[in-house]
Amino acid sequence: xxxxxxxxxxxxxxxxxxxxxxxxxxxxxxxxxxxxxxxxxxxxxxxxxxxxxxxxxxxxxxxxxxxxxxxxxxxxxxxxxxxxxxxxxxxxxxxxxxxxxxxxxxxxxxxxxxxxxxxxxxxxxxxxxxxxxxxxxxxxxxxxxxxxxxxxxxxxxxxxxxxxxxxxxxxxxxxxxxxxxxxxxxx
Amino acid sequence: xxxxxxxxxxxxxxxxxxxxxxxxxxxxxxxxxxxxxxxxxxxxxxxxxxxxxxxxxxxxxxxxxxxxxxxxxxxxxxxxxxxxxxxxxxxxxxxxxxxxxxxxxxxxxxxxxxxxxxxxxx
Numbered sequence: 643x644x645x646x647x648x649x650x651x652x653x654x655x656x657x658x659x660x661x662x663x664x665x666x667x668x669x670x671x672x673x674x675x676x677x678x679x680x681x682x683x684x685x686x687x688x689x690x691x692x693x694x695x696x697x698x699x700x701x702x703x704x705x706x707x708x709x710x711x712x713x714x715x716x717x718x719x720x721x722x723x724x725x726x727x728x729x730x731x732x733x734x735x736x737x738x739x740x741x742x743x744x745x746x747x748x749x750x751x752x753x754x755x756x757x758x759x760x761x762x763x764x765x766x767x768x769x770x771x772x773x774x775x776x777x778x779x780x781x782x783x784x785x786x787x788x789x790x791x792x793x794x795x796x797x798x799x800x801x802x803x804x805x806x807x808x809x810x811x812x813x814x815x816x817x818x819x820x821x822x823x824x825x826x827x828x829x
Numbered sequence: 830x831x832x833x834x835x836x837x838x839x840x841x842x843x844x845x846x847x848x849x850x851x852x853x854x855x856x857x858x859x860x861x862x863x864x865x866x867x868x869x870x871x872x873x874x875x876x877x878x879x880x881x882x883x884x885x886x887x888x889x890x891x892x893x894x895x896x897x898x899x900x901x902x903x904x905x906x907x908x909x910x911x912x913x914x915x916x917x918x919x920x921x922x923x924x925x926x927x928x929x930x931x932x933x934x935x936x937x938x939x940x941x942x943x944x945x946x947x948x949x950x951x
Binding site for chain 1: 838839840841842845884885886909912913914915916917918920923924928929930931932933934935936937940941944
């Protein structure tokens with residue numbers, strides 16, 4: 643029997659991902675339109691992969707990227723580093739950390755509905771790994787285009803493996819959640 | 830000898846946080862995961878403040894905090910988590926391990942510098 647990801651859960655994931663992308667992959671105050679796309683052909687050579695898991699689902703999140711000058715320049719700007727400094731392992735680590743912020747935001751939003759939830763550490767994979775998404779039989783897959791700057795668009799893919807029907811009452815909480823980030827809560 | 834220990838598996842975060850704190854006159858050591866953090870704290874017991882991620886390979890930050898208080902019997906070092914996590918369950922676990930504070934990433938140094946100075950005894 644195939645488990646179902648409800649329409650409102652899909653809308654919720656769309657919204658959470660768009661908000662998380664804007665908060666993680668561009669500087670504060672900059673726009674970052676995130677739009678669903680149908681094109682399944684990924685030309686980018688690498689992906690950063692994360693998972694967010696609960697008892698009833700696992701979400702695989704992929705950020706597709708190329709180690710080219712435009713991408714390195716964009717992530718260099720975010721880290722206050724030049725494009726030449728943003729190379730090799732330093733660039734890959736910066737990609738993983740920005741992806742970590744994105745996935746963390748998604749994880750926090752879903753934790754409001756699913757208290758027993760956790761996210762993975764990042765993993766850099768070759769794009770060919772994503773071709774095997776079908777092997778985990780996701781109930782729902784969606785691809786997005788994130789325009790992170792005038793020169794750079796990044797592709798994102800989420801695949802939801804549902805171990806039971808997935809539904810949650812999404813209500814635009816993502817906007818309020820970002821206000822808590824970066825503040826020091828003292829106990 | 831360092832005042833502050835930064836524990837994170839991301840070299841980007843270690844670099845960003847330690848560069849900021851050093852620029853503001855604090856002495857800093859770094860570690861790549863909880864296991865490395867424990868080793869560095871044992872080698873330098875003068876460390877006054879640990880700023881640690883949670884999700885790391887080898888040993889996560891909350892387990893490290895529990896071992897700082899338990900196995901190392903260090904009840905005085907201040908521990909602040911710097912993490913993408915924000916769950917009540919994790920915060921309760923952290924409080925039970927005697928952590929002092931919690932920051933949801935991204936790190937914004939200006940917002941926390943004075944508090945870090947006080948916690949680091951500087």
